[in-house]
Amino acid sequence: MLINRTVLRFVTSARGHLALTVLLGLAASAAAVGTAFALAEVVARVLSASAAGSDAGRELGDALAPLAVAAALTLTRAGLLWWRDQCAVRAAIDVKHRVRARLVRHLFALGPAHARRTRSGGVQATLVDGVEHLQAYVGFYLPQVVVSLVVPATLVGILATRDVAVAVLVAVGVLSVPIAQRLWKRLLGERADVHWKAFESYAARIADTLAGIVTLISLGATRRAGQRLAEQAEQLRAATSANLRASLGVYIVTATAMSAGTAGATVLAAVHAAQGSLRPSDVLLVLFLAAECFRPLQDLQTYWHEGFYGLSAARGIAQLLDTPPVVAERPDAAPASLRTPPALSVDDVTYRYPGATQPALREVSLQIPAGSTVAVVGPSGAGKSTLVQLLLRDLDPDSGTVAIDGHDLRDLPLNQLRRTTALVAQDVVLLDGSVWDNIRLAAPDADDAQIMAAVRAARVDELADSLPNGLDTPVGERGGTLSGGQRQRVALARALVARAPVLVLDEATSALDAENEALVTEALHGPGADARTTIVVAHRLSTVARSDLIVVLDAGRVVEAGPPAELARMGGAWARMLQIQRASLQTAGAVR
């Protein structure tokens, strides 16, 4: 019997329907046993009537009543099995629903850093296909485990009342089935693991390929992508075959034990009948009861095959649920009273990504005064986005402290932090719905005037004029019907509507043209700007020139920090960056 603890954790929610599934399974077995007794009675009456020399009509008349009982019980059994299947499906749907809800909650709790590191296709495979596969395992296999324990034990007891030796023989056959399954359990578990990993990787590869289909076509790399897909499909096929081979081993042992057990018991009963220690009609009863003894185990075997994918998926589900969040809320985390807007500070922070050889940030310290706009600049790979993730507490520092109004971020509830901050990242993700829906997402209670103010500040009004239905125009999957710059403007409006006291813009205007970028930057520095603390990461220096403070990062260290005018006078890293960018703009102008 293969029981998965993770699945069992969710089964309690459907215990009513599962208990009914078990009871109906037991009742169906009882009906089958009743049928066996009734049929044995038919044979007994026919035999005794023919021994007494009665005519054929009389023989049939005597057998009619038990025959009718057998027919009624057969129909009853069919009805019970139909009802049982309904309950099984209801129970499985309930469990699937709970597992999915728990997984989604856990994925949210795992946080943005986990989402960035994980292949979304693999997670999707677990969430959609994996959970779907639980249906046969939960609804049919698990209840059948109980039926398989109760029915054979009861029937061996009944057989013992007729013939102890026959009962012992059947018991040996019955016991060999779970023993064989136990011997195979480890192998089956290992194969299930390998199979699920192969399935997850294949699903993730398909998702990656679909997400990058435009790039693959434009690079002429479709053949290679197809080959890699085929390789992974082959790995999945091999894992599935290995799995089926292992299951087949158990299947052969089980099937042999069942056939040999039933046949052996019947032959022994026949011998005992010939010796006169058993009624001839009991031979038929032994045949029926022995078969009925093995039937639940046979069904268990069938459900095992159907539920096998559920078991391997359950391992993937367990793995995901056992993954600890990248940042965890402390049990004693309590909301702090923060000023609006708050100040932020980074004190001697070092952070290295798991598996990386070098820290992405080393001994970084900086102060972000309340209501100021602080720009973080530096070459690619300098650690700007890492710093942003630490400020948002998507990551925790290995050493040092990030604090808001003097409170270590780790002491605050994550909810409070999420409400305090709003991020506009470079890769904007819009959700399916209209432009308006997307802007409203972060602040469902915002009134129309607030939304329209954000729409104007982020220049979305101008964009809406060019859309067929204005702000009500659907943005398509992931905002696919909008350009990159248009998506960024919608995301900016969305963040402004949220009115979070801390606004973080990580290359948030990189896709805007120079004119729109200047207007959006103007709006961000306009009225209401000092009601929030703003952190801007940008490569384009015009975006950050009006900031109160510039922090220059290089190779994970702060190499310079101060007001832009002061840094420009100092002639250091910031001044050099300005020079380089001006020179390139002049060159571009000369070319034009």
Ligand SMILES: Nc1ncnc2c1ncn2[C@@H]1O[C@H](COP(=O)(O)OP(=O)(O)OP(=O)(O)O)[C@@H](O)[C@H]1O
């Ligand atoms: N998930 C990750 N795992 C391992 N290393 C990472 C990860 N993310 C970033 N890094 C590394 O950390 C360093 C800092 O990366 P980060 O993204 O913070 O730089 P950045 O300044 O934002 O770069 P860019 O301007 O190109 O966005 C880089 O060396 C990068 O390769």
